[in-house]
Amino acid sequence: MKISESWLRSWDNPDLSTKNLAHQMTMIGLEVNSIFEDGKDIEKIIIAKLITIEEHPNADKLKICNLAINGKKQIKVVCGATNILCEKKYPLAIPGTKLPNGIIIKKSKIRGVISNGMLCSESEIGLGEDADGIMELPDDAPTGKKLINYLKLPDSIFDIDITPNRGDCFSVLGIAREVSLLSNRKLKNNTMSSVKQTIEDTYEINVKKPNLCPRFSGRIFKNIKISKTPLWLIERLRKSGIRSIHPIVDVTNYVMIELGQPLHAYDLSLLDGPIVPRYAKNKETITLLDGQNIRINKNTVVVTDDSGAIGLAGIMGGSKTSVSGTTEDILLEAAFWPTEIMSGQARSYGLQTDASMRFERGVDPYLQIRSLERA
Known part of the structure; x- marks a missing residue:
């Protein structure tokens, strides 16, 4: 995982040099493989x-x-x-x-x-x-x-090896929390205000088997004006090894890197009926966001609406309901997919996404609402 020193210090700013901060992270089990000074050229x-x-x-x-x-x-x-x-x-x-x-x-x-x-x-x-x-x-x-x-450069970028048993550290928040514990400091950005609700719209989400998806939270955003992603946000994503794609997608990626909760945005106008997480049906197919058309294994959990599968749970969404430059209304998903459901699923399709890596290692089951508030 790549994380910029400036982003980390916005959460916890210990009185340590860059080199000593990296050493401290390594000593607590977060091995820093390298440090790159971004912007020095x-x-x-x-x-x-x-x-x-x-x-x-x-x-x-x-x-x-x-x-x-x-x-x-x-x-x-x-x-x-x-x-x-x-x-x-x-x-x-x-x-x-x-x-x-x-x-x-x-x-x-x-x-x-x-x-x-x-x-x-x-x-x-x-x-x-x-x-x-x-x-x-x-x-x-x-x-x-x-x-x-x-651009507030130069900025050091830590390349950190997150071991499979430390899924709680697969975010800026997770790493900052570990660093702050060593010196008994409180995190600077650990409180998040609730966003005032301005619309009454709802969308039906029907979780018939809670063991597949113990929590599926969503929030509707309407009348979105698509503009350019702010440069400061693009820069933080870039330093984390993620390129800017689309303003809505950029926000979901930002929250994932910062808090550790993968999010997915659906174009609300393209959804057809209630959202239901379930196992895939025999010979069910989906076209993914990257353009791949795949036949889904029956042991894979999918997100569906009345038209069929619209996403591989915790791995990648489908192209049918994806956001675009004309999207005005979205349903933003923050779900908790258990590790035992996710283990090995992405690899069975030759995929490895930022979302699947986090769900396979374990995501905080109480992080979903907070992530929606942050977005």
Whole structure:
């Protein structure tokens, strides 16, 4: 499991250096395999605001970008990306900057026009996998300031080996709890306020066999306005080895990493009748979120509605009821799937998901409501 030091210290901040904190975790059975200093290679990247865009006189696919970097000071950079817009802010590598891939940015002439640096994609500065366009920064990013200061980098990332018997530590909360116990400190974020209910909608969940699913909690969210996931949340996911997918999915992944409870979001408009956890029927099939179409084993617990299986319990949801860019209403699931039900199920399909790893090791059976409140 990967966890950033800053996220861990937001829950418990012992008076220990990074190295000593890692040693302490190892001594209590949470072996730290490695420590990676994230962001140390982008110290010279600054935040630039795009003022105007001009056509390049000698190249149809290139643009000349006039960028504000410090008060009224502007510089020109030649860029070939198509996703740039005026008044937006982007990472800028000025001459002399050495990128994580080893390239040193120089002032250069591109098709007859001087370029005083380079606007950067996520992949070029090691902050993601997207290499197709320039990384757009939020409006509150301070023009002319260092990107690492805005993103609160550098940040150390611990790669921790969570043994099968320590499922209680498969989260930021779980690790922080163990660290705090050593010095008898209280966790800083251990209280969570209830969210005020604004709608009266309900959805039927029928658990006919409690031994399969002792707790299946859900919450309805309506009139969701899909926008971009906040950069701070994307950054915490990235440091945990999880890429941003969709704002709703990002929130479920965030809560899972922070508290240890896997969540799943259904598009409410695509559900058909009551939700019922049960064993799969003979020759029952499902198309999963990753596009795989599989025949389900009869000893596998599935989540169903009137149309059939809509998810492999504790492993992966089905594509039929998945959220998308047009989703407005969702049913958010927080279920407790017992270890004895989950053991070996994901592997029987050649799968290993973040959710299945947690349920196989054991999830707190009293965490479901708290996780829904957090989401």
